[in-house]
Amino acid sequence: MSNLATIAHDAGKLIACALRPRQTPWTSTEYSDLLQRYESDSQFRSIVDGVTEGLGMRIVDATRNGLFLTATEGSPFRLAAEDYKQNMSAQERVLHGVIQVAIAAFSFPKADVLDQDDTVAPAHITPVKLAEYIRKFAEANAASSPADAESDDTAERRAWREALARAVTMETSGGKESARSLTGMCRHALDFLESQGLMRVVDEDNFVYQGTTAFRIRLKYHAAHELLTLMRSAPASATTN
């Protein structure tokens, strides 16, 4: 193998490590060594950057904590709704979008919390706490726009109404939690993030989760800004603020 081919081979290895959600430099010496090389070897770094870009991904961060990637539009590495949950209804998509944003906001409510050192562990989170959190904010929205609360126009229906409707209709029956309840949906979301290496289970019996360092890095150096941009790119008529 030529020198360039060897470097490309190692670059592929580093990207492969980054694509395995549960693999960390702490558990793999090879991953750790490749990360160090990425830091110190500019040729290697250029090739990793180039291959990553060619695969339709962008590097969010590269530190001793790992190489963190995000998929751009049209990339085969982009998450589809079906990867997250199969056969979701339109309402479920709305709610799961809210839940994903809520998990991020719950873990890092303010800029200064998000701005803490990468290794600081965020707050513990449970499906029940998260559902309550969403309900609290949905109710705050309902209180600030009572006219919308009475409107039945489906096209104008706000996301908070979906959240409240799901919280009210699905949470009150019986003692058992339904997978379609808001709490059940929160659990699915947390489990999915756990499978992606972004949450860790703190207490299995009590369903306690906690964002990982990878989650903070993803939010801090990529998603928080992007979510804000996404919000600001909304059509003027889309929000009442």
Add this chain to the structure above:
Amino acid sequence: MDTAHDQPPDDLFAGNSASVTQPDSVSPSGTTASLERRELGDAVARRTRSLIAPTPILELESDKSKRDVDLSKHDLRMLCLVSLDTVIDRMGFGSGATRRDIQLALAPVLNASEPDLTPERERLVLDIILDALLNEKRQRQRFVARYATIEGSTVRWLEFEYALLEERQMEDGEGRVFRASKEAINLYTSMLGLDLEDATIADAAVLRYQAERGRLDDAIQTAHQAQIRAKQYAEHIRARLEVARRDVEQAAWVGQVLPVIDEALKLIGDRMEKERDLRRGLELRRDQAGGPDLLKLTRLLNEIEKSERTNLDLHRLLLTANQQFRDEHARQRLRRPSAALLPNLETDVLLPWLDTRSCETRERFASALNMTAGVHTPSVTGLDALWSKLLAPPVVVTPVEADTEPPATTALPAHQPPFTREDFEASARFLRTELTSPRRLSDLLVKAQEQTLSDPMRRLVVLLSMQQFGAAADYRQFHVEPGGQVFATDGFNGDDLLLSRT
């Protein structure tokens, strides 16, 4: 600061009236007074913050009766301080106390207060303590309190943001440790706003004084306090460097941080030299000592060594800080967005997101997912894997059988028919004998009682009579028609029937 702040009134607490103020430049005594007041203002502000810092711990104790669980046997304030003590004792660069460390430290205290404490309850109390110190109720945000400061002739309200504990990922990437904030260490050392550098220098002087005069008990206490203070100072410097390193655009590294590094290096270097000298002297004394003094000197040396380790770590960090900053700067300039622009996710994103039309948020779901939840790793089936699947023997589904023993059971007693063969025979015989002429059912029942027919037999007479009432010709054995009156006899009542053979 506006100019009025530099012109305090003679009476510090006279309010905001500008009429009593005098420019500092007018008289030297005015300058001195102004300086004193400013110093007083600073000192009072520091002390106020020191008073505020224990609030979460005090509130935890005062609100414990509002909880669902009975915690009356425990002083939660003391438990918080024991936890902080444990954390601070294990702190160094990149390390701290694990949950297990804190649990082990609290266990004897908890058991002394509540001898029959169950493991579940012990865990619950530990959770309560850690949650309070981490501010878990507010998602681990910093505690915030408003307080007033004296600035020249005015009183100004400020916000004091502080933390007590934080949880961090360990160097191995898997474990988690707790670390105390500088405010928490402040609580521990009972410092009411003393200047950290001054206190550190004072510690060294006092320690030497006590050690040289053989006041070993006092020296141990001072050395312990000094090593905690060394950690606090190290945390203070580390936090400053971390903030600067994280946000290169905000930090005026050269102008502000490098002087801090130089000053800290000087202080630490001096401190290390003094500690080294003191340790050597004490080691010589220890080698010659015996009995209780030996024990005390060993403890004293342990404390000094802890302090030396902390100082050595800080020294190493300070020496490499500049290079680390340069590396980070190069990296951040290439890739990272400025931390200064980070949004408040609750108010800037979640709230407006909830207030967006559902059809819009539905469309944004995939984008949000890709932002927050990572990437999709396609799993491609290789040719070898495909062949092995195709050539694999058919899957034999074996129904799962529960490996359980049949439960011990007892047979139910056989169901007894309501009427025996003898009952049927006796009732038929009775009807054949008595029904020689038309008879009323009521008369027959009286007769049956006289002949001591049993209850089942008499019931059979009644049932057979009812069966024959209106029976089809093939089944009819005797004729039954309404008797035209009501009867009540021998436990039977109703419309009487007239029975006859034809």
